[in-house]
Amino acid sequence: MNCATIEPLLAVRDELTYAQAQQVQVHLTTCAGCRARWQAINQARRVLQRLPVATSEPPARVATTLMPRFHRRAVRLPWMGRGGLVALAGVLALVVALSSVLLRADSPPSVGAPADAPAITPSAAAMRAASAVAYVQNGALWVVTLPDGEPVQLLPGGVRGWPHWSPSGDWLSVCTAERLTVLRADGSDTRELGPCNGRWLPSGDTLLVTDESGATRQWDLATGRAAPVTEPAGVWSPDGRQQVVVRQELLGTVDAANAPERTVSLWRMNRDGSDAVKLFSPGSPASYGLKLAGWVGDQILFWPVANFSESLLADGAPLQALPASGGTPRTLVPAMLTGESRLAFGPGEQLAVVAGGDRQSWTNKRIAMVDLANDVVRLLTPPEQAAVMPAWSPDGQQITYVAGPDVGPVGGGEPARAALAQRRIWTMRADGSEARVLTSDPVYRDELPHWTRDGQWLVFVRLDGQDRLSLWRMRPDGSELARIADDLGDDTTTDERWFGFYGTVDWSQLVAVR
Amino acid sequence: MDAVPTTADNAGSLLEGWFHAYHGALFRYLVRLVDQPEAAADLLQETFLRALTALDPAHPPANASAWLYRIATNLAYNTLRRRRRWQWLALPSTLHAPRFEPAVAEAQLIRACLARLSPREAEALLLHTYAGLTSVEIAALFGEKPATVRTRIARACARFGALYAKENPHELRDD
Numbered sequence: 001m002n003c004a005t006i007e008p009l010l011a012v013r014d015e016l017t018y019a020q021a022q023q024v025q026v027h028l029t030t031c032a033g034c035r036a037r038w039q040a041i042n043q044a045r046r047v048l049q050r051l052p053v054a055t056s057e058p059p060a061r062v063a064t065t066l067m068p069r070f071h072r073r074a075v076r077l078p079w080m081g082r083g084g085l086v087a088l089a090g091v092l093a094l095v096v097a098l099s100s101v102l103l104r105a106d107s108p109p110s111v112g113a114p115a116d117a118p119a120i121t122p123s124a125a126a127m128r129a130a131s132a133v134a135y136v137q138n139g140a141l142w143v144v145t146l147p148d149g150e151p152v153q154l155l156p157g158g159v160r161g162w163p164h165w166s167p168s169g170d171w172l173s174v175c176t177a178e179r180l181t182v183l184r185a186d187g188s189d190t191r192e193l194g195p196c197n198g199r200w201l202p203s204g205d206t207l208l209v210t211d212e213s214g215a216t217r218q219w220d221l222a223t224g225r226a227a228p229v230t231e232p233a234g235v236w237s238p239d240g241r242q243q244v245v246v247r248q249e250l251l252g253t254v255d256a257a258n259a260p261e262r263t264v265s266l267w268r269m270n271r272d273g274s275d276a277v278k279l280f281s282p283g284s285p286a287s288y289g290l291k292l293a294g295w296v297g298d299q300i301l302f303w304p305v306a307n308f309s310e311s312l313l314a315d316g317a318p319l320q321a322l323p324a325s326g327g328t329p330r331t332l333v334p335a336m337l338t339g340e341s342r343l344a345f346g347p348g349e350q351l352a353v354v355a356g357g358d359r360q361s362w363t364n365k366r367i368a369m370v371d372l373a374n375d376v377v378r379l380l381t382p383p384e385q386a387a388v389m390p391a392w393s394p395d396g397q398q399i400t401y402v403a404g405p406d407v408g409p410v411g412g413g414e415p416a417r418a419a420l421a422q423r424r425i426w427t428m429r430a431d432g433s434e435a436r437v438l439t440s441d442p443v444y445r446d447e448l449p450h451w452t453r454d455g456q457w458l459v460f461v462r463l464d465g466q467d468r469l470s471l472w473r474m475r476p477d478g479s480e481l482a483r484i485a486d487d488l489g490d491d492t493t494t495d496e497r498w499f500g501f502y503g504t505v506d507w508s509q510l511v512a513v514r
Numbered sequence: 515m516d517a518v519p520t521t522a523d524n525a526g527s528l529l530e531g532w533f534h535a536y537h538g539a540l541f542r543y544l545v546r547l548v549d550q551p552e553a554a555a556d557l558l559q560e561t562f563l564r565a566l567t568a569l570d571p572a573h574p575p576a577n578a579s580a581w582l583y584r585i586a587t588n589l590a591y592n593t594l595r596r597r598r599r600w601q602w603l604a605l606p607s608t609l610h611a612p613r614f615e616p617a618v619a620e621a622q623l624i625r626a627c628l629a630r631l632s633p634r635e636a637e638a639l640l641l642h643t644y645a646g647l648t649s650v651e652i653a654a655l656f657g658e659k660p661a662t663v664r665t666r667i668a669r670a671c672a673r674f675g676a677l678y679a680k681e682n683p684h685e686l687r688d689d
Contacts, residue, residue, distance in 0.1 A: 008664035011671045012642070012649050041668060044675030048643050051624050052617070054545035054554075058537055062559045066533060069566060070526035260552070308552070311560040411567045 001027050003034055010038045011045070059259045061307055131452035132185065133459050134163040134172055134512045135471055137488055141174055143185065144484055146457050146473055151485065154187040161509040162196070166205045169453065169514045171221055173200070173207065180209060182221065185514075193219055193226075202240040230273040235292045235300070237324070244268045244279070244300050244324075246290045253285070259307070261285035266300070268324060279326040291317075291338060297349040298324045299372050303338045313338055314501075316357030321372065332370050332377060337361075341389050341448075341504070346430065347396030349373040352380075354388050361503035362386050362419040363406050367399065369430065380432035386419070387426070388504070389448060393476065394455040400427045400438075400476075402447050412499065420503050421445045425460055427476065438478035444470075445498070447505070450513035451476075459513045461488070467497040471511060524571035532578050533562055540586050543645055547590040547628075549621065557593065561586040580655045583645040584637070591636045594629035620682075627677040635670035642667050 001023045009016055009024050016024065028035045131146040134154075141155040141163065160175040165185075173182045175196035183190040194217075198209035201218070208229060210216040217226040234245035244266060251261045264286035269276040282288055282304070289305035291313070303317040319333040335357035336342060342354040349372035356364040365386045368379050380399070381387040387403040404423040410416050425446045428435035439446045444462035451458060459473045469488040474481040488510045497505065537558060544554035544561075564585050575581035628636060641647045641655075649667060653660040 007668055008661045009668075011668035012664050015648055015650075037668075037672065040675050041671040044671045044678065045643070047624060047678055048639075048671075048674065051546055051621055051644070054542040054551075056542065056545060056551055058541035058558055059551075059555050062537070062541075062555050063533070065559055066562050067530065069563065070530045070533070259555075309556055309559065311556045311563065314560075 003027075003031060006031075006034050007037070010034070011041050057258075060256075061259045061309075065307070065309070065312065130514075131454055131457050132169075132514045133471065133473070133484060134165065134174075134514070135485055135488060136161045136163060136174075136510045137485055141172075141176075142485065143172070143187075146452060146459075147480065147482070152187065154183060155181070155190075160196070163510075163512040164200060165512050165514045166200055166207075166221070167203050168205050171205055172512070173198070180207075182207065182219075191221075191224075202236050202238075204240075235295045236271075237295050238297070240271070242268060242270055242324075244292065244295065246292060246302075248289065251285055255285065262308075264289055266290055266302070266322070268300075268326075277326070279324075280322055280329065293319060293338070293343060294345060294351070295324070296345065296351060296372055299349070300324055301332070301351075302329075303336075314359045316359075319343075319353060319370075332372075333368060336368075337365075337504075339504075341508070344390045344392050344399075346392040346399075350396070350430070352390035352392065352399050352401075354390065355379060358409060359502045360409055360411070360416070361388055362404065362410070362416050363408050365406075367401050369399070369432070378432060380428060381435070391449050391451055392430075393451050394453060397430060398427050398476065399430055400425060400449040400451065400458060402426070402449065403437075404445075412502070416503060417498055420498060421465070423447060425449050425458070438474065439481075446472075448507040448511065450511070452513055459484070459511070461507050461511060463498060469497070469507075469510070525566060525569045528569065528571055528574060528578075529562060529566055532565075532582060536579055536582055537562075540582060543583065544586055544590055546644060547587075547625070547640065548593050549625065553593065557586060557589045560589055564589075575655075577651060577655065580641075580645075580647055580651050583641060583647065584655055587637055587640045587645065588633070591629070591633065591640065594625050597625075597629065623678065623681055627674055627681065630677050631670055631673060635666060635673060638663055638666045639670035639674065 006024060006027050009020060013021065013024065028038055132143055132149075133146065134141065134143045136142075136159050139157045139159050140153055141159045142151045142153050144151040154172070155174070155176060158177050160177065163172055163174045165172060170185055171182055172185060173180060175181070176192075178196060179192045180194055180196050180198050181190060181192050193207065194209040194211045197211075198207050200207055205221045207219045207221065208216055209219060209226075216229045218229045219226045234243040236243045247263075247265050247267060249263050251263060253261045255261050263281065263284040265281040266279045267276050268279050279300070282290070287307075289308045291303045291305050293301040293303060295301070299321045300323075301319060301321050303313070303319060305317065306312050314337075316335045316337050318331045319336055320329040321332050322329045333353055333355050336353050336355045337357075337359070344352045346352060346369075351370045351372075353368050353370060355366050355368040358364050363386055365388050366379050366383065367381045367387045367390050368377055370377050381401070381403060384406055385403045386406040387401050389402040391400045392398070393400070402423050403426045404419050404421075407415055407419040410419075423445045424440065425438045426435060427438055438458070439460075441462075444464055446460055446462050449458050449460045455476070457473050458476055459471065462470050462472055464470070468486070470486045471484040471488055472481065473484055500506070540561065541554055541558050544557045545551055548554055548557065561582060565582060568585075628640070631639065638652055638656075641652050642649065647655075649664045650660050653663040656663065
């Protein structure tokens with residue numbers, strides 16, 4: 001036996017025949033390289049075995065949830081089908097009739113804030129900054145100014161991704177190896193602030209960073225100083241002065257299904273944690289959790305998390321609103337998927353959401369516009385389209401989105417891939433009128449439209465038939481289409497990049513637009 | 515006349531049987547990988563939901579247990595990788611405060627190093643080390659040759675050892 005035939009046998013010695021084991025032993029006595037490799041593998045296997053063995057039984061809730069599903073396939077929500085607009089109107093009429101009068105506040109618009117992050121209001125300085133795109137390519141961080149700037153490499157390697165611009169656009173943050181790195185947009189003043197666990201506050205170029213011990217500090221990049229924060233998790237009011245947080249505590253008891261019981265409550269407080277006021281609780285023990293979606297005007301938005309299960313949440317949840325002064329939650333959208341790309345904050349008290357349940361993004365997904373100020377929710381895209389990834393233009397006049405044919409709950413495979421391959425960038429007025437497609441190249445699947453902050457450009461990603469990802473820009477009317485970069489990616493790229501999670505891929509790990 | 519079972523009925527029946535047979539062991543496997551029982555319960559549920567979506571009852575997998583372990587393994591691996599990432603959107607829960615007793619810290623380090631393996635390396639190594647599948651079973655599951663899988667396991671082991679040694683240089687040494 002030579003080294004090449006020995007290597008496969010080194011980690012599976014328990015499976016070898018007596019003869020094979022003898023041959024390995026003989027080879028190891030004469031080959032120092034294979035002996036060293038074998039020792040390293042043995043040591044690694046010993047370490048691996050130290051991972052504690054679990055002895056517990058699964059909670060009964062898993063069986064309770066699964067058994068009914070074993071006998072039926074997921075079905076389309078009745079309100080989302082053809083003619084669903086009528087059904088939705090009925091639901092909303094009831095919702096609005098039962099709701100309390102909306103509290104309104106004059107506040108600046110929050111544009112493009114992600115679902116679970118603070119609503120971000122771009123500053124005047126940000127609006128003055130040149131349009132630019134940060135992207136990750138082969139482990140390096142690049143920035144290019146639009147329309148035709150030369151790409152500039154800011155970090156040469158080791159970049160894992162998740163670039164984010166600061167509210168002013170003067171700073172970039174990115175995950176490098178396992179650390180959070182912050183640098184100026186020109187590549188200078190690079191700092192490492194802690195583990196890759198943080199987020200920008202709505203204004204002031206201030207970052208919250210949570211370290212390995214769970215302690216959070218607030219970094220002011222202008223001064224370079226950090227201060228401890230007592231309660232960092234939540235969403236911020238549009239003016240950044242207050243936040244709401246969800247608190248959970250285990251009660252130490254279990255329910256009939258052997259799941260741990262807990263209390264859940266929603267609190268409003270000042271930025272420094274003072275003057276905390278309890279706004280709402282789904283009871284004690286609570287039957288569901290709360291996932292915060294945002295703060296619009298004087299309304300706090302959240303999704304109820306049934307059975308505290310992220311798995312169930314993957315099939316959608318109602319979007320609910322609660323007055324910031326407290327009261328009773330009311331349902332805005334009966335079912336929608338949760339997460340950053342499913343909800344976009346627009347001007348005033350408007351938001352665009354991806355309505356419809358079922359984790360399969362190629363079916364039962366429609367863009368809906370929620371106007372909190374006027375108590376209006378409208379489905380904007382037709383039922384024969386599966387539409388996702390809404391993005392508001394900075395002036396609030398247009399909603400850009402991604403749409404392909406709705407092929408029904410096919411589960412996956414070639415029908416799903418074929419439908420996803422037909423995704424194009426669309427745009428429409430905020431009332432749903434004048435919808436038109438902006439891209440049309442059959443070679444590509446187009447996703448993740450981003451407006452630059454000056455409203456002059458749309459930046460988006462394209463996936464070709466070989467799962468290669470490229471970055472593109474065009475004018476909001478579809479003209480001046482040009483490629484910015486090729487072969488985006490990192491080491492998380494898999495063989496089936498197109499599938500992601502049922503057609504939803506987190507492209508934001510690779511791209512950030514200013 | 516008896517009703518002919520529909521495809522959905524057949525898939526449901528198969529999954530129900532497999533659930534009763536394997537869910538306990540799968541759950542403990544997932545707890546070992548991700549540590550948190552609540553998260554493991556979610557992953558167990560997700561394993562069977564994905565299996566329900568993917569299963570063609572006319573062509574069930576030859577080794578149902580291994581097939582389910584493969585789904586569970588990939589879900590657990592993705593969970594471990596997500597924990598490493600830039601968590602802009604995560605809302606820290608008071609239910610799982612970090613713990614730093616030595617044994618816990620070591621387990622966290624092992625999981626962190628596993629998460630840094632490539633998906634294909636991790637899949638083979640986890641199935642072999644913790645699910646107890648032989649290289650021949652894994653090869654049948656992947657549609658590959660046993661020697662290919664064995665080489666991947668060996669290299670995954672070596673890479674894991676190197677990652678662990680880098681983080682914990684005094685732990686690993688030559689015999």
